[in-house]
Amino acid sequence: MDRDREEQEKADIIDEDLYEEFDDEELYELVEEERRKALERTKVKVDDKPKRPFPKWVFWVIALALTFNVFALIPQTFSIPAIDFLITSAKLSTNEDIRSYKQAVVVVETVDSKGTGFAINQEGTILTNHHVVEGDDHVTVAFPDDGLFEAEVVETDPAIDLAVLKVEAEDLPSLKLADTPIFKEDAPITFIGNPLRFNGIANQGSIVGHTRLSDWEREVVMIKAPVYRGNSGSPVFNEEGEVMGVIFATLDHETEGKVGLFIPITYYHEM
Known part of the structure; x- marks a missing residue:
């Protein structure tokens, strides 16, 4: 359910780099x-x-x-949650499905930044955030088991902060995208990314609701979850193991406090 809409009295404080108050x-x-x-x-x-x-x-x-x-x-x-996410990831990674999902989650590296992406088919199409690759035509991506590839930035949409990359490869691990995901309040979610200096970290949280950012035309989804710098581009999974969204930022929300934000995967379907 929507929590703030136009009744928000002050501007959202958004952190697109997922910056935390520590180095x-x-x-x-x-x-x-x-x-x-x-x-x-x-x-x-x-x-x-x-x-x-x-x-x-x-x-x-x-x-x-x-x-x-x-x-x-x-x-x-x-912060204590920053320690807990390593413990949580270790527990989640004992799940065979989570281990399988991790194989399709990549590190996206540019000259001066690092983020997350994930393969959406076996032919090397990768989805990440626009702000992760902004200004670059080619980036480096690393699969956990399949190694390094040079990826071409083939499509971007700054309005919804999504970018599509392509590597020349076959039979790569990939994730299934949800066709019409349901974003139910308090529903559990799982996500995998490369926060801080770690790679392939699985974590969990729950959906808070939708929000409309002051400089966005479309709504995004808020989650209560430990989201950190480097999680940009992380796939968000529903209970069926389908990707329902892409993490892109954190937000100091007026009533919910610190929350993560993800872009509904339906926006990608409409690109």
Whole structure:
């Protein structure tokens, strides 16, 4: 059901780059630096007393302390959902269907950006967001098992933020698109993408409802889900395993708070 329509009193705050209030590269640098320091401290302590026996229980205490020190940094930099999505993905990836879907989800790379896309047929047609490939005629795409390809940007529609890519290949893994998806409030969804510095991350959420952005002519769908930078172009699956939409942004909604946004797949059918 529509939640805001024209009665919204203030402009939507939309983030088309799926930017979060943290720097994942900085997180990795902090964690790695802390790990190196901890290991150096441990080495110095061991070297200072080379003739004394090193009880196993001391080793395990140090190992646990190092683990705690490294992961203690994460809540200070990441929001809790940003940690949870890795755990959720690991659980979802035990599902055979999810593992199969992942094979058709690609990393889309340009000179200065990274996003997600997915193959929609075995002949190498790939769907992603326009803003992921904007300004490029050719990009690099990477399938999990089938490797790297140069892809040509063959069609774009900035009005609905979709782009179609084509690679020269056959028998590629692909996903099934829903013909007439139903966007029911609170319905569960699953999506797969390449958030932050990770690839092939599966996650889940639920549909909130439709919204009309201030600079869009058509409605998009809001979801409660952990959407991050790099998820642009991620396929959204219904319970039947069909692609019902394409993630393209996050939104600070007036009443719903932070939500993900996806473009209904029917808009692609109409391109």
